[in-house]
Amino acid sequence: MRIDIISIFPDFFEGPFSHSILKRAQEKKLVEIHIHDLRPYSTNKQKSVDDYQYGGGSGMVMNIQPIDDCISKLKEEREYDEIIYLTPDSPTLNQNTCNNLSISKNLIMLCGHYKGIDQRIRDQFITMEVSIGDYVLTGGELASAVLTDSIVRLIPGAISDETSALSDSFQDELLSHPIYTRPSDYKGWKVPEVLLSGNPILIEKWREEKAIEKTKNTRPDLLQ
Ligand code: SAM
Numbered sequence: 001m002r003i004d005i006i007s008i009f010p011d012f013f014e015g016p017f018s019h020s021i022l023k024r025a026q027e028k029k030l031v032e033i034h035i036h037d038l039r040p041y042s043t044n045k046q047k048s049v050d051d052y053q054y055g056g057g058s059g060m061v062m063n064i065q066p067i068d069d070c071i072s073k074l075k076e077e078r079e080y081d082e083i084i085y086l087t088p089d090s091p092t093l094n095q096n097t098c099n100n101l102s103i104s105k106n107l108i109m110l111c112g113h114y115k116g117i118d119q120r121i122r123d124q125f126i127t128m129e130v131s132i133g134d135y136v137l138t139g140g141e142l143a144s145a146v147l148t149d150s151i152v153r154l155i156p157g158a159i160s161d162e163t164s165a166l167s168d169s170f171q172d173e174l175l176s177h178p179i180y181t182r183p184s185d186y187k188g189w190k191v192p193e194v195l196l197s198g199n200p201i202l203i204e205k206w207r208e209e210k211a212i213e214k215t216k217n218t219r220p221d222l223l224q
Contacts, residue, residue, distance in 0.1 A: 001104060001155060002032045002078070005144050006070050007111040008049055010037040016145040025158040033148065036074075041066035050114050059115035067110065067121050074108060082128045083108040086140035086147065087116060090129030093147060095170035097130070102154035109147060111140030173222050175215045177207040
């Protein structure tokens, strides 16, 4: 998989992709992540990438020209499965979307800033819009890092035990069951007896019951 991220703050990504699964997935060549600094694409003398909003109102809007040039150049080089704009005014990301995107070959993620991007870019180029939740961030960088992480960990080989990702919350519309590790008794805080029984059928039954109970209490909407 190849992910091209377009941003006016490329340095932001030095941290999020240099650790753990994301780092290993790149080392194993399961994913290539390319960060594109938008500013050099500006043909403007000051290399500015934003301007006032038509119709008035506070907040700047990201210009069409640098984004057009950057996306057009990338599209000349390869075909993209999706050109994604991270934006709060769009459908909220869920595990199903992550599963679908994890089998993509090439993705572009466009990070907005200020009030967002000129609508004409959305009309002309964007094939998918993703919000990471009902709140407003300063920029799309965090959102694209969240989206990248949630997709890359699903690529076969990214997690050493591939079945682990399949038993995480949301994969079967349920939240995860409680989990424990050694010691079985810490200061009298005991691990449920059934998990020490060695009986896989009983353990699976207990996990399913606990997952349903937790989902009912915390996210009943998932069960509908
Ligand atoms: N004016 C926009 C609105 O009201 O919908 C908010 C713009 S926000 C301050 C600036 C940028 O941050 C957006 O263009 C988007 O790229 C990113 N962003 C903010 N919140 C986000 C969210 N919940 N999900 C995805 N991206 C978000």
